[in-house]
Amino acid sequence: MDAVTVIGLVAGAGTTFAALPDLVTMLRRRSSRGMNPRMAAITGSFQILWVVYGAFIGSTSVVLWNVVAVVVNSLTVAAFLAFRRRERPRADAV
Incomplete structure (x- = not known):
């Protein structure tokens, strides 16, 4: 494996798992407190474009890392929404 490939793999792993x-x-914490899902949603949207780009140029590493990153960001948004829904005061609880 050449140095360029190693650099690409390390960079891909770093950006992929930055949201973890x-x-x-x-x-x-089992809480959405202090979290803003916008960044994960925006990043995930652009990572989908990276997946498409990687497919066009035939780069398995670009596709692979960005698919994993989309999953991580999707899980972050889903967890935020689930915890947020649970934390909201319900109207009938008054």
């Missing part, structure tokens, strides 16, 4: 600490924190 937010997801883990939210799951540990």
